[in-house]
Amino acid sequence: MPAPYHTAIMLRLRELAQLFNSMDPSPFVERDLDADAEEFITSWARELPAGRELELVIQLTRPATPDQIAGVEDAVRRYFASRATIKRLELGQLMRRGRLSLIVGLIFLAACLSVAQLTTQAGAGEAIRILQEGLTICGWVAMWRPLEIYLYDWWPLFEERRRLDRLSRITVRIEIPEANAEPGLPKREPSFVRAA
Numbered sequence: 001m002p003a004p005y006h007t008a009i010m011l012r013l014r015e016l017a018q019l020f021n022s023m024d025p026s027p028f029v030e031r032d033l034d035a036d037a038e039e040f041i042t043s044w045a046r047e048l049p050a051g052r053e054l055e056l057v058i059q060l061t062r063p064a065t066p067d068q069i070a071g072v073e074d075a076v077r078r079y080f081a082s083r084a085t086i087k088r089l090e091l092g093q094l095m096r097r098g099r100l101s102l103i104v105g106l107i108f109l110a111a112c113l114s115v116a117q118l119t120t121q122a123g124a125g126e127a128i129r130i131l132q133e134g135l136t137i138c139g140w141v142a143m144w145r146p147l148e149i150y151l152y153d154w155w156p157l158f159e160e161r162r163r164l165d166r167l168s169r170i171t172v173r174i175e176i177p178e179a180n181a182e183p184g185l186p187k188r189e190p191s192f193v194r195a196a
Contacts, residue, residue, distance in 0.1 A: 006171070007052045009044045011037070012059045016068050016174075019058065020075070033079050045163050054170045063176055073172035084164035091157040098149035105143040112139030 013019060020031040033041075045054060056076065116135040119128050 006055045007048045008055045008057045009041055009048075010057050010059065011040065012061065013037075015060060015062045016058070016064050016072060019072070031075070033076070038079075041167065042163065045167055050166075054166060056170050056172045057175060058172065059175045061177060064174070069174050072174065073170075076170060076172055077168050080164050080170065081168035084161055084168055087157055087161035087164055091154060091161060094149060094154055094157060098146055098154075101149060102143075102146035105146050108142040109139035112136065112142075 011019075019034060019037050021034050041056065048054065058072075112135040116132040116139075119132055119135075
């Protein structure tokens, strides 16, 4: 089986610390990603073809030590894996809420239709017909929320979870500026898509 194609997300930073949330007191490689860096990465992942594995190429404009570089890929993967777990839990909660809403809606619909049916025994007339129509409408309106959940609400969470699962497998490559470039060689222009 051939290896999957990789699509690169280019990110230019002055230093690696910009990748992480500076307010997070956790050790460097256990920090949350910076909100701007996360938005940049996820927005590109949203636009790239779904069948390809992702690679995050971080182009630094300042040198970094091997200790700083060591755990960056694990930190990025761990962050997106934890976000995927949260989305998975949110999707599960939404589906449980959908099941509960469906049960309540069906019971209410059955009750409304039963009461509407019973009103036919009270006789005929405009008021009875309006009451029957009103009960029928109320019963079907109660089904709106479970139908909304099962038809529309779960898709965005499912897509976001799938995207975060994909990002939890991302490979990270860090390009450090060459401090001692040989004289006479042309400077290589960085190939950034966008900079965060």
